[in-house]
Amino acid sequence: MPFAFFSYLGSEPPVSDDARQQRSSARHVPVLLDAVLSYLNPAPGAIVVDCTVGSGGHSAAILSRIAPGGLLIGLDRDPDMLQLATQRLDGLGNVRLCHADFADLRQVLDELGVDRVDGVLADLGISSDQLADPGRGFSFRLSGPLDMRMDPTAPGPTAAELVNKLPEPELARILKQYGEERYARRIAAAIVRARRRSRIETSEQLAEIVRAAVPAGYERGRIDPATRTFQALRIVVNRELDALCSLLEQLPYCLRPGGRAVLISFHSLEDRLVKRAFADRELWERLTKKPIRPSATEIATNPRARSAKLRAARLRKSLDRSPTGSR
């Protein structure tokens, strides 16, 4: 599969006019930035992949460490994010941006003619910029089409297609498995009742259905009752755990011996996969025995950091030539 690459000072990635107008600047604040730099330890001349370049917060800091002579390869599934990264990283150094899923990392490197890299960062999930865009349907606080695809050019299904089509037991399974939602069956039943009346089209409609389905005092008011349902649907729409498994499998085929991987996850399902991968002592030397969490000060200034967990490891030995595109 050919990937769309953008390099500096090259052409800009494709982006809608609306996105161009709405997004003159990024809102996203990079999480655990000091820890990322400390564990990734990027040195002048290094080749580093930012698998989730987003609006380029982490990448900008990495670029300042790898100059002169380094190369930052930035991937994102979302063309709008690549536009923000382009604005942010322009002029900061040697950058190749690529519209790709990090599940295809080995193929991306092959297309760039890069054999091994010194460091790989993945800051999982979605960015505040995506969350703040009502047109994407990620937020239960905003009303917009219930889409949730990170890559709006992907064929789907969208979250609306899932909630309007899936059988009730399958919906309940998804909410339980990917949202760890205690009231999964109640919520699935409420969704099915609601969609019999009319199709569920917006994030606001879905959030209201979920809020009305759960008992008062849900999770002692700590989170909006729609949080776990939205998380579950987003994970399924974007096959997030499959992509993460594929990335973790490919890292030993992409990093040089001694190269470092740093992963930031935002829920236990992701963190479990990262922990399990780094537990392979033949391949990995763990740099973090316990995950690194943001300080109270960081959480106060950037509430999105609240559930972040960073794990880092150094590759002991590289593996030769993976079956690429293992998805």
Ligand SMILES: C[S@@+](CC[C@H](N)C(=O)[O-])C[C@H]1O[C@@H](n2cnc3c(N)ncnc32)[C@H](O)[C@@H]1O
């Ligand atoms: C938390 S944000 C990263 C923010 C970034 N570190 C920064 O400082 O601006 C995650 C980004 O990764 C992208 N993303 C998530 N899963 C992806 C995948 N499987 N492949 C490529 N990009 C992905 C999302 O579209 C989003 O832009």
